Structure formats: C-alpha cells, structure tokens
Amino acid sequence: MATTTKAVGDLFDLIERKPDLLVDADLTVERDGVAFTVRGYDDLVAVDLPSFGAAFALWRDRMVGGPDAAAALAAAGLTAEIRVRGAPVARLGTDAVPSSLAKRLGLGPIQLFLDGALLAVTPRRG
Template sequence: MVITAKTVGDLFDLLERKPDLLVDADLTVERDGIAFTVRGYDDLVAVDLPSFGAAFALWRDRSVTGTDAATALAAAGLTAELRVRGAPVARLGEDAVPSRLAKRLGLGPIELFVDGALLALTPQRE
C-alpha cells in the first residue's frame, strides 16, 4: 500500500478512513550509537531505552511534535509506550490518559508515569 500525504492533516485524513492497525514487531534499533528495542503487541508499540539520557535525546530530536504523534497514533488505533530500563515512563496515542504534569510541561496529550520514572532511576541490584 502506498500512502501519499503532503501535510500532517492529509495523513490524519487518510488514517481516519483506514481500520485500526495491529503491530507485530521485535526490533533492536541503533541511533547515534545507542541501542534500544521496539516491540509491537497488537495495538501497543513499546520503545525501551537504556537510560533517561537516551530518552531525552530521542525526544529532543523528534521530527514531529508530541501532539501530532499522539494524534496520528490515536487515529491509527495505536498506543506507544516509552520505557526506560523496562519501566514505563510515558504513553501517547489511543490508550493514553493525558496527565496534568505533561500538560503543565507543555508536552501535549501524553500520559506520564512518575512511579515508572522513579523505578527507572533506581540502581539495578544483582
């Protein structure tokens, strides 16, 4: 299938006319020397990064705003969950419930998990 859209609005229009997507993926991605995993479980895509530094770099270098990404994911019936060291720290898309903290920080319709962030910051025990 070839999708031709010239604007984000055109892409949203195309996605709204399509049935929800299901994703089945198990990838290891390397970007700027940092490896992370992307796993798809039907309507959830989990991106697991090794550190908050890697998460902030990915967020800083994103090509679309959080609002546009959340809207596109929701239109496709998908949810993306950002994890750091296996702990969920943020979610956007279909099943995300935007948090007040994210709104105050100007992050858009993103659900933040403070408990997941604390868990991700905890040193690993052997």
Template sequence: MVTTAKAVGDLFDLIERKPDLLVDADLTVERDGVAFTVRGYDDLVAVDLPSLGAAFSLWRDRPVQGRSVAAALAAAGLTAEIRVRGAPVARLGADAVPSPLAKRLGFGPVQLFLDGALLAITPRRG
C-alpha cells in the same frame, strides 16, 4: 515541496479512512550509538530505552511535535509506551490518559508515569 504541516495533515486524512492498525514487531534500533528495542503487540508499541537520558534525547529530537505523534497514533488506534529499562515512563496515543504534569510541562496528550521514572533512575543491583 510539501510542508511538514501539510504532510502530517494528509497523513491524518489517510489514517482516519482506514481501520485501526495492529502492529507485530520485534526490532532492535540503534540511534547515535544507543541501542533500544521496539516491540509491537497488536495495538501497543513498546519502545524500551537503556536510560532516561536516551528517552529525553529521543523526545527532543523527534521529527514531528508530540501532539502530532499522539494524534496520529490515536487516529490509527495505536498506543506507544516509552519504557526505560522495562519501566513505563510515558504513554501516548489511543490509550493514553493525559496527566496533569504532562499538561503543565507542555507535552500535550501524553501520560507520564512518575513511578516508572523513579524506577528508571534507580541504580540496578548486581
């Protein structure tokens, strides 16, 4: 049986030998009864969730550590942007600029957008 660390290391080795990836996707994904969208625009993958709680749940239950995900995305030339109701709340991967807050919270190489988080928790009108 292959350990997760070995499998992730093998994935990094494979990705580093390949040219940058481009993603073209338009998906609706359902996880634990919560639907969200995943859209790929060349080197950006946008994951749009319906609530901040759904974003935290997705982060908490990820199969690999955030640092490994960010490193794998960067090695592939990809950036993932996590959005809540269309407002960007986090970015990781090639174009992410790690924020001091993310470092303090132990999130690793993740860029957090506080203004996006504020928009995400603001109730919608109408």
C-alpha cells in the same frame, strides 16, 4: 513548517480512512550509537530505551510534535509506551490518559508514570 503541517494533515486524512492498525514487531534499533528495542503487541508499541538521556534525545529530535504524534497514534488506534530500562515512563495515543503535569510542561496529551520514572533511575542489584 507549512510542508510539515500539510504532511501531518495528509497523514491524518489517510489514517482516518483506514481500520485500526495492529503492529507485530521485535526490533533492535541503533541511533547515534545507542541501541534500544521496539516491540509491537497488536495495538501497543513499546519503545524501551537504556537511559533517560537516550529518551530525551529521541524526544528532542522527533520529526512530529507530541500533540501531533499522539493524535496520529490515536487515529490509527495505536498506543506508544516509552520505557526506560523496562519501566514505563510515558504513554501516548489511544490508551493514554493525559496527565496534567505533561500538559503544564508543554508535552501535550501524554500520560506520565512517575512511579516508572523512579524505577528507571533506581540502581538494579545483582
């Protein structure tokens, strides 16, 4: 764990010495047979997953903890928005307003969108 902490600390030191990042990306990523998109719009990186199962798997297997990821994004001037089926369900980084529910759940400084979660689980017509 000390290696990870040192690596994250080194990353923060490096990022804080640089100007804010701008991201321009339009990717389709496949992980464990599940495809999802990553799109960058200047200081927003949107990760759109096909299901909550895919979102939970990605969160569970992350290399950096939620608080560290949020801090790294904020230090770089970036915001990540997690979407499920196009509906925003969580945001972390610069423009996130951490929710008390996320803190109580131990997720760290993450903004949760309950209305987005409801949209994500609602069956689509047509």
